[in-house]
Amino acid sequence: MAKTEAKAAEAAPKKSNAKLLIILLSVILLVVLAGGAFLLLKQSDHADEDEDVVQQEKPKKKKKEAHAPVFQALETFTVNLVPEQGDQYLQVGISVELEDVTDGEKLKVFMPKLRNQITLLLSSKKASELTSKEGKEKLAEELRETINVTLDPPPKGKKAESPVKEVLFTSFIIQ
Known part of the structure; x- marks a missing residue:
């Protein structure tokens, strides 16, 4: 036990x-x-x-x-170019990409002034300046700046707002 x-x-x-x-x-x-x-x-x-x-x-x-991109087509422009080899003409269709729909309304209001500014700019060019891709891109940038300044002039000493983001050519004919 x-x-x-x-x-x-x-x-x-x-x-x-x-x-x-x-x-x-x-x-x-x-x-x-x-x-x-x-x-x-x-x-x-x-x-x-x-x-x-x-x-x-x-x-x-x-x-x-x-918002989706806003595009506004402008009327076709036909201008005389600066003469190099006789008379030459430019016929160009332009569309612009806008920042906002309200800018499209503003574009319509300023159309007479815009047509004048664009016509003056286009008619100051030579055909040889516009035949290359770089020439067309430079023209598009100049048009964008011209349209932006016309639509929304900058205050003194400040940069302008940019209602137009890009200028697009829908047709481009030099004769």
Whole structure:
């Protein structure tokens, strides 16, 4: 009997040690899981902040890109060019890309003045200046500046607003 009591006494501490070990491992596991959950929540908070920042930036971009481009076709211009080899003529169709629809209305209001400015500019050119791609691009830029200054003259010492973003040639004939 003494042997059985000794075995029972040894088994009891082993069981309590095993229970203590299981409880200790369970606590450690819970701490690790809680720490992992905390990190995940912290990362999701940062992700939410990043999404908020991205969402705040997106509307700004959407405001710029919210509307489709606005194009306005001008009447065809036919002018005499500066003579180099006899009489030469330029017939050009022009469309302009505008910043806003309201600029299209302003363009219609100023059309007589615009036609005059554009005709003066076109008739001051030589055919040799306009035959190359670079010459046409330079003319488009000069037309854009002329139209912008006519539509919205700049205050003294300041740069003009740009209602016209780009001038496009729809036809270009030199004879």
